[in-house]
Amino acid sequence: xxxxxxxxxxxxYDEYHNLIEKLALKVHQSGWEFDTILCLARGGMxxxxxxxxxxxxxxxxxxxxxxxxxxxxxxxxxxxxxxxxTPKGEIAGKVLLVDDLADSGHTLNAVISMLKNSYAPIxxxxxxxxxxxxxxxxxxxxxxxxxxxxxxxxxxxxxxDSLDPEKLLEKWMV
Numbered sequence: 560x561x562x563x564x565x566x567x568x569x570x571x572y573d574e575y576h577n578l579i580e581k582l583a584l585k586v587h588q589s590g591w592e593f594d595t596i597l598c599l600a601r602g603g604m605x606x607x608x609x610x611x612x613x614x615x616x617x618x619x620x621x622x623x624x625x626x627x628x629x630x631x632x633x634x635x636x637x638x639x640x641x642x643x644x645t646p647k648g649e650i651a652g653k654v655l656l657v658d659d660l661a662d663s664g665h666t667l668n669a670v671i672s673m674l675k676n677s678y679a680p681i682x683x684x685x686x687x688x689x690x691x692x693x694x695x696x697x698x699x700x701x702x703x704x705x706x707x708x709x710x711x712x713x714x715x716x717x718x719x720d721s722l723d724p725e726k727l728l729e730k731w732m733v
Contacts, residue, residue, distance in 0.1 A: 664697025
């Protein structure tokens, strides 16, 4: 649900999963065949996992982080992991890069540049995201929703960001 001022988008679990399924359909309907899904942790892990199951393809993981300040609302220095975790030795062939959104585009541009320069066994690389914001300087190959108002997206699992073990214990005390 997008707020009236267009500054916040609240997404339920059902909406979130429906959007991932629509993303899978966009990739499928393109006719492009790929060998591996590479998701960017953390935002791309849930979509990557679901797409991996739908397409029955191995899931590789690369950790990135750029949201550090103001409870994750201000973009900070981009950190990209030096290694990719993959069940198939090394990442190679046709790779579908998955993240949750193209916000500024900085992360996806940097990761794609690094992959093209450092991972020669990748023969083709395409990108898939749920949301693309109007301010993004990156255009993914596959995207479900274009958000021209650039809202802050409140994803359903963000409740865990403020749930520490003590609060969880309080919740489940009988």
